[in-house]
Structure formats: structure tokens, C-alpha cells
Amino acid sequence: MLRDMSHAKPTDDTIAILETASQLRNLGWGAYFWDQVEAAELEQSPPARITQVHRNTLHIQGANLDLMIPSLHDVTVGDWLLFNREDPRSSQLLERKSLIKRRAPGHDRKEQLIAANLDTAFIVSSCNNDFSVARLERYIAMAHEADVTPVIVLTKIDLAKNIVEFVSKAQAISKRVAVVSLNARDPSASSYLFQWCQPGQTVAFLGSSGVGKSTLANTLAGNETIETQEVRASDDKGRHTTTGRQLHIMPSGCAVLDTPGMRELQLTDVSIGLEETFADLHALRQNCRFNDCAHDKEPDCAVQAAITSGKVDVPRMQRWLKLVAEDVENTKILAKRRMREKSKNKNVKSVRKHSLKK
Numbered sequence: 001m002l003r004d005m006s007h008a009k010p011t012d013d014t015i016a017i018l019e020t021a022s023q024l025r026n027l028g029w030g031a032y033f034w035d036q037v038e039a040a041e042l043e044q045s046p047p048a049r050i051t052q053v054h055r056n057t058l059h060i061q062g063a064n065l066d067l068m069i070p071s072l073h074d075v076t077v078g079d080w081l082l083f084n085r086e087d088p089r090s091s092q093l094l095e096r097k098s099l100i101k102r103r104a105p106g107h108d109r110k111e112q113l114i115a116a117n118l119d120t121a122f123i124v125s126s127c128n129n130d131f132s133v134a135r136l137e138r139y140i141a142m143a144h145e146a147d148v149t150p151v152i153v154l155t156k157i158d159l160a161k162n163i164v165e166f167v168s169k170a171q172a173i174s175k176r177v178a179v180v181s182l183n184a185r186d187p188s189a190s191s192y193l194f195q196w197c198q199p200g201q202t203v204a205f206l207g208s209s210g211v212g213k214s215t216l217a218n219t220l221a222g223n224e225t226i227e228t229q230e231v232r233a234s235d236d237k238g239r240h241t242t243t244g245r246q247l248h249i250m251p252s253g254c255a256v257l258d259t260p261g262m263r264e265l266q267l268t269d270v271s272i273g274l275e276e277t278f279a280d281l282h283a284l285r286q287n288c289r290f291n292d293c294a295h296d297k298e299p300d301c302a303v304q305a306a307i308t309s310g311k312v313d314v315p316r317m318q319r320w321l322k323l324v325a326e327d328v329e330n331t332k333i334l335a336k337r338r339m340r341e342k343s344k345n346k347n348v349k350s351v352r353k354h355s356l357k358k
Contacts, residue, residue, distance in 0.1 A: 020063040026253040027061060028117060028202040032097045033080055045082035045092065049255075051247040053077055061249070076113035077245040077257060078202060098146045100204075103266035103330045111268065111334050115204055115245060115257055120149045120196040124207035124216065125170075127160035127181070133169055134319050137277055138265045139206055140177055141323065145273030151196060153205075154181040155212040174277055184212035189219045199253030206259055217258045221250050267323060268330035278320045281312065295321065 027049045037047070048062035053076060057068045060083065069088040072081075076099075082092040096116045104112035121143040125131050136152060143150035152170045157163050163181060170179045182189040196203055197220060205213035248256045267274075275282045281303060285293065289300035295317065296304075306312040 023063040025200045026249055026255070028078075028200060028255045029080070030200055033094055036094050037082065041082060045084055047094075048081050048083040048091075049247070050075055050077055050079045050081065051249075053245065074113070076116050077247055078116040078118060078255075080117065098148045100142055100146045100148065100206075101268070102142065102262070103268045103334065110337070114206075114259070117202055118146070118148045118204050118257070119201045120151060120203040121146075122151050122153045122193065122196075122203060122205045122216070124153045124155060124205055124211045124213050126156045126211045127154050127163060127166040128156060130208055130211065131166055131169075133173060135208070135265070136170065136173055137319060138267060138323065140174060141267060141270050141273035141277040142265070143206075143273070144276040145270040149196070150177050151193075152177055152179045153193070153216070154179065155184045155216070157181050158183045158186075174279070176276065176279070184215040184219060187219065187222075189216065190222075193220065197250070197252060197254040197256075202247075202255040202257065204257035204259060206262075208262070209260070214258055217248060217256050220252075220254070220256055221248060266330055267327045268334050270327050271324075271331075274320070274323055274327060278316075281317060281320050284312070 024047060029047055046062050046065060048060040048065055050058050051061050052059035056071050058071055059068055060081065062083065072089065072091065075093060080094040082094065084090045098118050099116050100114040100118065102112055102114060104110040123136060123139040125136060140150045154166055154170060160166060167179060167181055180192050182192045205216055207213055245257060245259045248258065250256055284302045284306055287302035290298055293301050295301050303312065303317060307314055307317065
């Protein structure tokens, strides 16, 4: 006969387990990560999430765990580790459920990891001269590729003369992406984002400097812990306030990533993301006579036919072709770089092995 435990007093061990589970959940731990570990592992190597990445150190947090450790290779904010107390550098990186990345700025052509294990990306843009459909499309493609839900958040509606125009342009980008317009400084703004900010969820604010990302993070937190700045009145351009990516744990149990504005967003490895962002154009190209149709003057081009009939906007088609070409080029270059680095590492290991034999 089963014993009724509904009125039983919980033991200290039970309370500790429940408190640990609650702390991990607030940090974003869930079934995806539970499935990767064995119970026995957790006693020796507790889960910890990277909340900040510095030049030589990482800030990690877990259940009753909050400390700085030496940097690890190829990790980013939002990653989960099985923390090795004896040798932090040997901590195990868990498989990511999502990863947002870009081609790093400059001529070095490296890949830069932006954030891992996000559920939602709030792509923030102001209702002023800084608004750019092309930039929003880039962010959306990047989010789709990472299997992260993109949500366009339009801010500064209290200063805009024609909010409807901005909302209409944002909604026209994709039927699959929700558009929210709000005043980031209004305490009620958090209610517009509530459905994506549930306990255990991880969200990120992405966008240019000065669009209100840090202000929104403060609004969600219900305090002013994150520094903010005003934009320049002359051109509506923002200044970098957030200088590094940092994961903040909200009182609601949602993890929020505040990021610096990205002046340059070069796409790489986002072919699927582009297909989802420009789903209508991708569907049309399947009906072109030639598989390698450039959608210019080729006969029986379905995309050109749609333009002639007024179903497709020419600037949008041009932006799509530009992003596809950019992605192909960057993906090709980074693939070659990875091969060179892999070959170099292999040679280094071979030399070390040969030296040890001597």
C-alpha cells in the first residue's frame, strides 16, 4: 500500500534538491541539458552557465555557484559547462541547443560566437532614422539559422510621428516574425514581452547601439542596474553603453542577455535562415527554368515574373540576392580557414608526439 506523503515534512536533502533544481531552472537549465548528463556526474561536476566572457576569464553561475574561472577555448555567453572543481580548464562544454554567430568584423575573416542556448532573440530597432529593414533581415536570418525565435521590437514610439509606417515595414519582412512596438522606458513595456520571458527561458536583446536594449533589460528587471545612454540628436545614432555581452538573471526566473550594438553584421552559414526569412522568394526560385538562375535576364525566371506582376518588391529581391551571395562567400572563406587551422593543429600534435618518442 502506498504511503500518503502529501503532509510529510520534506527532508533537508529533498529541500536542497528542490532549491538546486529551481536555481538551475532560473539560469535556463532544462530537459535538453538533463538528457546529456548522468546523475553521478553532477556530484563531481555541477552544471554552471557562462554569464560573462572576459579576455582571460569567464564568469560562471550555477546552484550555489558564482565565480570567475580561466578562459576556455571556443565558448561564449550562455554556454553550459559541467564545472570541474579540481581543474576548471577541463570543464566539459555541453552540446548547445542554439548558437548565434557572425563573421567577425575586419579583414581577419574569423568566426565570432555571439551567444549560445537562446530561446528568443528580441531584435530591437528605434522608430527613427536608425530604422533599417535590411539590418532587421540580417538579424532575423541569423536567428532563424540558430533555431531561435526572432521577435522584432520597435522602440521609442513616444517620439515617432508615424508609428504605423514603421510597424508596417517591419511586418512586411516576414509573416513568421512577431512585431511589438513599445516605449522601453514605460514600466508596462515588460508586459508586451511577457509571453517570451517565462521562467527557464533565455532571451537576448540584439540591435544597434542606442535603440534601447539596456533600457528594456532594466525594465524587465524592474531596476536600473544596467547603464544606459542617450542617442545623438543629430542623426539618431547611439553610443556603445554595453561593452560586453552579459547574461542577467531576472527576478521572474528568465535569463536576459544584453549585448553591445553591432555596427557590422556579416552573415555566414545561414542558408537555411535566409530560406526562412525570404520564404516566398525561395519558393519562387524553385520554379525557375534553370537551377542556377541569377533572376536577372534568364528565360522563364519565376522571380522576375513575380516582379512583373507586382507580387515581389524589387529592393527586397535585391537585398535577398545580396545576402545569399554574402553568405556563400563568407561560408566558403571560413570553411577554408577551418581546414587550415585543423591541418595546423594536426601538424602541431604530430610534432609533439614525435618529440615525446625521442
